[in-house]
Amino acid sequence: MGVFISFEGIDGCGKTTQIKLLRKTLEDRGIKACITKEPGGTEAGKIIRKMLLDSRLFLDSYTQLFLFVADRVQNLNEVIRPALEAGKWVLCDRFVESTLAYQGYGLGIDLGYIDYIHREVIGNTWPNVTFVLDCPVEVAKYRLERRRGESMAQNGISCDRYETKTLEFQEKLRKGYLELVERDPERIIRVDGSKTETEVHALVLRFLEEKKLWPLGI
Numbered sequence: 001m002g003v004f005i006s007f008e009g010i011d012g013c014g015k016t017t018q019i020k021l022l023r024k025t026l027e028d029r030g031i032k033a034c035i036t037k038e039p040g041g042t043e044a045g046k047i048i049r050k051m052l053l054d055s056r057l058f059l060d061s062y063t064q065l066f067l068f069v070a071d072r073v074q075n076l077n078e079v080i081r082p083a084l085e086a087g088k089w090v091l092c093d094r095f096v097e098s099t100l101a102y103q104g105y106g107l108g109i110d111l112g113y114i115d116y117i118h119r120e121v122i123g124n125t126w127p128n129v130t131f132v133l134d135c136p137v138e139v140a141k142y143r144l145e146r147r148r149g150e151s152m153a154q155n156g157i158s159c160d161r162y163e164t165k166t167l168e169f170q171e172k173l174r175k176g177y178l179e180l181v182e183r184d185p186e187r188i189i190r191v192d193g194s195k196t197e198t199e200v201h202a203l204v205l206r207f208l209e210e211k212k213l214w215p216l217g218i
Ligand code: TMP
Pocket: 011, 037, 038, 039, 068, 094, 095, 096, 098, 099, 100, 102, 103, 162, 163
């Protein structure tokens, strides 16, 4: 079996950058990593993602929940499980904790219910490690606005359903993520996401080393 790592945090926390850095470090050691993301890691998922992120479309909280779960089931069966069975590392940009944070803490759906659905659909395929990149909402907002400016200039894409939410909503998410870390400290690790990209990457590697997942065979 391979190694399954998920990255979590509020929008603008730097997860996508950290996934790229970890992929590069792994590849430099000759380890091929499978990168995926939720929502949108599969062909069906891309269609689901479009629907979920279109802020012009009204979607009830439960509709959002079930669409995220549907996307996750596709990703698990088409991408994550086959890659793990082939012995690969899987780096997943968001997983179950995003649903607990956004639809649970953010939109108020019962956490026990979200856990219950996931126990059914995930079975044993839980990440070995989940990194929560934690940073103040103002820092994340600043990064997001910079990125948004760049993508608007490149392809006219503006912000999505969740990025347009208030700072208060983002604070709820941040607090939720920190509670999730406390709930399962063996698997879910808080990393200070306000540090530089290189520093955060070093923290990630150090933790993988502590968990004896890294460096491999050296
Ligand atoms: P991304 O921009 O990190 O790809 O994520 C898309 C948005 O979807 C992001 O604002 C977080 C949100 N989201 C949820 O609300 N629930 C979920 O379960 C997932 C996976 C993402």
